[in-house]
Amino acid sequence: MRYRCASPNVRHHLPLLSTPLKDCSFMRLSRLFLPTLKENPAEAVIVSHRLMLRAGMIRQHAAGIYNWLPLGTRVLQNIAKIVREEQNFAGAQEIIMPTVQSGELWKESGRYDDYGPEMLRIKDRHERDMLYGPTHEEVVTDIFRNNAKSYRNLPLNLYQIHWKFRDEVRPRFGVMRGREFLMKDAYSFDVDFERSKHSYNQMFVAYLRTFARMGLKAIPMRADSGPIGGDMSHEFIVLAETGESAVFCHKGLLEKPAPENVDYQSNLQAIIDDWTSLYAATEEKHDAAMEAKLGADLVKARGIEVGHIFHFGTKYSAAMKAQIAGPDGQPLTPLMGSYGIGVSRLVGAIIEASHDDAGIIWPEGVAPFRVGIINLKVGDAACDAACTDLYAKFTKAGVDVLYDDRDERAGVKFADNDLIGVPWQIVIGPKGIAKGVVELKRRGSTEKEEISLDAALNKFTAK
RNA sequence: CGGAGCGUAGCUCAGCCUGGUAGAGCGCCAGCUUUGGGAGCUGGAUGUCGGAGGUUCGAAUCCUCUCGCUCCGACCA
Structure with a gap:
């Protein structure tokens, strides 16, 4: 060394x-x-993992759990800074929720039993059921119901940039698929579907800008939206030759610039329509017939999921009785959405998208x-x-x-x-x-x- | 969770089959020489051979158990 x-x-x-x-x-x-390595560590298979180890950014602590050394920490913080700025621009407010959560809330939402062994369960000294949070819908809903009183408190979007833990069966690819990871998660609360959709659109636009500022081509692709249906769930996929899954999209999406000078209060639907009108699909959902029609406009690439936004209506607010007073004085159950960005995963994704034989090529916005x-x-x-x-x-x-x-x-x-x-x-x-x-x-x-x-x-x- | 493999110096790895008491290259330390793309020479330090038990006069090597890590597949920010 x-x-x-x-x-x-x-x-x-x-x-x-x-x-x-x-x-x-x-x-x-x-x-x-800065403990750089001249040789490739045997444990690392993909290029971003190899380079992060060689460049002295990270060291593995246990399977899927990493120490971030000074160089890696700087990059992680630069990425988090861009995410934070764009969330703030879009009107979201930063909070910090606990990493260790009470199991009680999860019993209320029904997910304590549904979540399975991916959730790391802990008992405290009083034998109470605790858990290391894999996500924070329950906690944020609890914050909301205890503190928001009226429809006048809405719209509300709370986010955090925080560590989460999912006990993946098989962690791999370094920080791209770790068990512990840094994530930005935002949660919106709105009085009705139209306004909820506006919150969704705000995040959609913020994501386009966020990834562009990191020097990435991130393509929004329609994702499974569960029982709600509609077009209210998108994955943001970064294109990289070494990406984990195949993606297909219209070539026009690659040249589309991220929106500038956005007024987040105005109706953003035209921007969303502009981006979603062109064909884009992941391997699992792709449509060979549609692609045949695109002809020369079809781009086949590989991609890494770095963001996921979705609307889920009253799933948690109803289960957890998060009600506020509506304009008519009657109880109102807010509609919610949640919006994730894999901050630590982005470090790997950026390297996958930007490197050569000599090492990493940082986009200026995130360089250490x-x-x-x-x-x-x-x-x-x-x-x-x-x-x-x-x-x-x-x-x-x-x-x-x-x-x-x-x-x-x-x-x-x-x-x-x-x-x-x-x-x-x-x-x-x-x-x-x-x-x-x-x-x-x-x-x-x-x-x-x-x-x-x-x-x-x-x-x-x-x- | 199914299948496979690997744990020996800081890193990459040899030695294991066929048991005899620890190796190489790189890195590190000292000195000299070098100095525009991972230098050369000389000298030096470094290991509970992942752990526990067993077999044996003797175990890195054979057997059993155990822990850790990795890869392929199914699953995910």
Whole structure:
């Protein structure tokens, strides 16, 4: 393993109070706890799992349960940030519900017996039935019924980004199919079907934007919606060559841009219709006759499910007697929907969709660091000075920067920076410095550009 | 949950069939040389051979049990 233990005083040179620094991450690679692996671990079969282990993002703790190391944690948090922003834009409100839940609520909804061994059941010291939450419909419905009083409290959409546990029979594919996983789950409450559908549409649009911001092509596909029927359940499938299931869709869906400048209060139905009018289906539900008609417009690809939204009406609100006063003063049972995004799974999905032989290619929105400074000759006064100066300026300007100040050979540094997928790499060596230039490389492209130090600085700090 | 396989150094793995007391490459530590795509030489550290029991003079190796992990299939954010 190639790492040194990070000191808790890494940032001791910074002012502790009234810091002028913007919210950004910055780190010297010599201090980063980054245990990269040169060889492929035997346990990992798919590329995202291999790369996450090799890039020092995660380590397995038990089957389907992972430790997230600093690099992986940064990516996970960047993804969560995008999810959170888009949920907030769409009008959802963030809460945090317990991971360990009381079994009583599940007995009320009837799912305590229905759920099966996927649910991890625990007894506390008083022999009470507890469980580690695989989902939170019961808890959120309980929150609602205890605290919402009137139709005037609606519409309401509560979400959380939290860890869940499902005791899968066969966890695999690293974080793509773990037992413990980080998920965004939102729950909407509305007075009638039309308004409930609007809540559903808000999430639909938010999802389109969320995945696009992560650099993903995510296609909404009609999914089983249970007893409610209709078109009120969609899976969002990320297209990736190594995806777990085959998907079929109209090629127009691949070029469709995510909606911008959305007014979430306005009627969003036209956007939903635009996206759902084109054919898209997973392997299980595909229709050979429809596909034959598409001809050259048919795209066959592979995909990973990263989101699922559905409307389920009064299933939980009725079972758990979550009633509020309606406009006429009579009790009203709200209609509900729930909306999931697999946040930890997305880390794997993004890698599946974006990598090459050298390693991960992070889209800028989720990269653990945006810019890498690679000092090719640590100990050379000119190189050191140029690097530390640039590093300090990036830090001050709020640019997420990783400075590779390790006393390693050039090849090692290039390999590690490529492996962990730093999107922009500024290579600073004695030859360039003598000419007053550095080399700028874009991860994933073979192009290299020689520019001045000032130009490199401006490229990432200019508005 | 059915079927298959694997646990030996931080990682990848050899040794097991045919029992004789622990190995290689990479990584790690020290030194010298090197220095623009995972360097070279020299020296060094590292293992309860997953665990328990058994057979044997002797077990990484054979037997039994057990724990963990992985793969294929059925199931899922």
